[in-house]
Amino acid sequence: MRYQEIMKVLSECGMGAVLVTENWVIREVNEVGIRLLHGSEHHWLIGKKLSDIASPLCLEPEQKIYAYMGFNEYLLRCPAPSAEDLPANCRLVVFRTATRDAQCDMFEHALEQVSDAVVMCDEETRINFLNNACIQMDEVVPSDVIGEKNEKVYEPLDGQSLIIPQAIRKKQIYLGRRQIYTTRYNKNVDITSNTYPIVQNGQVLGGYSIMKDWSAVDSLNKKIVELQAKLIAQSDPSKHNSGKSALSARYHFDDIMHISAVMENMIEQCRQAAKSDSSVMIYGETGTGKELLAQSIHNASRRANGPFLAINCAAIPENLLEGLLFGTEKGAYTGAERRQGYFEQANNGTLLLDELNSMNINLQAKLLRVLQDGMVRRVGGSSEIHVDVRVLSNVNVPPQQAIDENKLRRDLFYRLGVVNIAIPPLRERKEDIPLLAKQFIMKCNAKLSRNARDLDPATLDLFQAYDWPGNVRELEHAIEHAINVLPDDESLITPEYIPAYMQDVQPMHKIKPVSAPASLAGTSLNSTMKDVERNAVCRILKENGGNISESARILKMSRQSLQYRIRKYGINVKEL
Numbered sequence: 001m002r003y004q005e006i007m008k009v010l011s012e013c014g015m016g017a018v019l020v021t022e023n024w025v026i027r028e029v030n031e032v033g034i035r036l037l038h039g040s041e042h043h044w045l046i047g048k049k050l051s052d053i054a055s056p057l058c059l060e061p062e063q064k065i066y067a068y069m070g071f072n073e074y075l076l077r078c079p080a081p082s083a084e085d086l087p088a089n090c091r092l093v094v095f096r097t098a099t100r101d102a103q104c105d106m107f108e109h110a111l112e113q114v115s116d117a118v119v120m121c122d123e124e125t126r127i128n129f130l131n132n133a134c135i136q137m138d139e140v141v142p143s144d145v146i147g148e149k150n151e152k153v154y155e156p157l158d159g160q161s162l163i164i165p166q167a168i169r170k171k172q173i174y175l176g177r178r179q180i181y182t183t184r185y186n187k188n189v190d191i192t193s194n195t196y197p198i199v200q201n202g203q204v205l206g207g208y209s210i211m212k213d214w215s216a217v218d219s220l221n222k223k224i225v226e227l228q229a230k231l232i233a234q235s236d237p238s239k240h241n242s243g244k245s246a247l248s249a250r251y252h253f254d255d256i257m258h259i260s261a262v263m264e265n266m267i268e269q270c271r272q273a274a275k276s277d278s279s280v281m282i283y284g285e286t287g288t289g290k291e292l293l294a295q296s297i298h299n300a301s302r303r304a305n306g307p308f309l310a311i312n313c314a315a316i317p318e319n320l321l322e323g324l325l326f327g328t329e330k331g332a333y334t335g336a337e338r339r340q341g342y343f344e345q346a347n348n349g350t351l352l353l354d355e356l357n358s359m360n361i362n363l364q365a366k367l368l369r370v371l372q373d374g375m376v377r378r379v380g381g382s383s384e385i386h387v388d389v390r391v392l393s394n395v396n397v398p399p400q401q402a403i404d405e406n407k408l409r410r411d412l413f414y415r416l417g418v419v420n421i422a423i424p425p426l427r428e429r430k431e432d433i434p435l436l437a438k439q440f441i442m443k444c445n446a447k448l449s450r451n452a453r454d455l456d457p458a459t460l461d462l463f464q465a466y467d468w469p470g471n472v473r474e475l476e477h478a479i480e481h482a483i484n485v486l487p488d489d490e491s492l493i494t495p496e497y498i499p500a501y502m503q504d505v506q507p508m509h510k511i512k513p514v515s516a517p518a519s520l521a522g523t524s525l526n527s528t529m530k531d532v533e534r535n536a537v538c539r540i541l542k543e544n545g546g547n548i549s550e551s552a553r554i555l556k557m558s559r560q561s562l563q564y565r566i567r568k569y570g571i572n573v574k575e576l
Helices: 003-010 031-036 099-113 132-138 162-172 213-232 239-243 261-274 290-299 318-326 361-373 399-404 410-416 430-448 457-465 470-486 525-543 548-555 557-567
Strands: 017-022 026-029 067-070 075-076 090-097 117-122 126-131 155-156 172-183 186-201 202-212 280-283 308-312 350-353 390-395 420-421
Touching: 003 017, 003 026, 017 031, 017 075, 075 099, 117 132, 126 132, 132 186, 132 202, 162 172, 162 186, 162 202, 172 261, 172 318, 186 213, 202 213, 213 350, 261 290, 261 420, 280 290, 290 308, 290 390, 308 318, 318 361, 350 525, 361 410, 399 410, 430 457, 430 470, 525 548, 525 557, 548 557
Parallel strands: 280 390, 280 420, 308 350, 350 390
Antiparallel strands: 017 026, 017 090, 067 075, 075 090, 117 126, 117 202, 155 172, 172 186, 186 202
16 A cells, blocks of 8 residues: 555544654654644644654654653554555654553552552453552462452452442442452452442443551551540649640630631630530531631530540541441451540540541441430440540531431431531631731741741732632641742742732722612612622522532632522522
């Protein structure tokens, strides 16, 4: 076949081809090649050197070396078919887009570096990938197990079915599952895992599991629990008079910097709630300071001299979380030892359940029994232990939303949400920004040995116009970023030193005013703006079928911001 016909066929197959001289000068190029080499037209590439445009394409195709053409765009040379009429001293170079190939190589490299074990299977449960951590944990030989079905390599010892085949068959996610199995090499392994099916357009492509060695996790857990128990046991009673215990909370209400009326009202409610032993549920977006508030409630209560313990329900697998909360008896499971749980350790004090809405719904039922009876039964135990613990909790979504999404039991909410506190997001109390900024500047100065003085007025204008989806924590990080990059001879934080994504925000005083319609004459600006905002939110929600995420994206605000406005304006999404 003639080379020009070959180049045309390759183009129809989505592959680029160039005819080059022995010095890599381009003489001809097909249509796909023009596009892949970023040429605007055919003549633009003629006469240029391929080595100057994409030098890796000049290497032999046996070498897998990518040609980088721009952000997220790679090319790879392929073997060229023989042509009967190639001009003298010329060769045909064939290449294709290899962005996906490069991405796969990068992802695989990343997976090889992570400490968690990862195994991936195809739709028929055949193993097609094991990372180094998995190979070491299971002590398997990759060449011996790749291509084998999961069931032929692993055999469960706990009476359960293997999790990956279940996930693939049922198209279901399994989180925080513990399993004990043996490999074909007779290695017994005890793991906790998160397992996911890979589904695309309704088709199951396979599944993968991210695993932790349970023995390592359990060993670390034992050390943490034992250390906390020792701290409580060794707590000096003489220190209780000063309101300090070994596991005391650090923050008080006076540590919450504010001048806004909305924060003052919220704090006053918390001061009153601190006087009783009623359960308090705190709702606030990420970064609003939920744990700081919980610690302040504890320190203002009659339990201030008792222990304060916090447990993150989102960061700990279900099986481990149950043992941490309620304690364990020896023999409850392989390697289990007799030890106290958080409820026992927090006796006569306060226990904070952080991100309660991330706790498994089944475990929430067990938690409810403890709250109702004040009695704890350790995992694997038969006797009940009385505890006197005040339980505080926080959630990062509105409680009703968590209930609707089946992430929070309604009866548990009634038990833990006797007092409901909502922390206003920073965008709703922007008068606090100057005070908070000053506090963070002083804190960062001490931490970084710098001497920043204040915010430039232009910077403060940008901060006041910004929406702060990350709330107070984001403000603190923005200040720390600025102080890190601020030159030593400058003391004012000007706009060029704040994070780049904040610099595009338009200050309110620069926004051009628009004339109000005559029909709005006599109405207040505040009510008019509320009507405009409510109508805009309703319209976008209606156009997107009530989809919160998509509507928030179009409105250029966070999901939490949109949900706040839905509550604020009493919008019934289902009736739009």
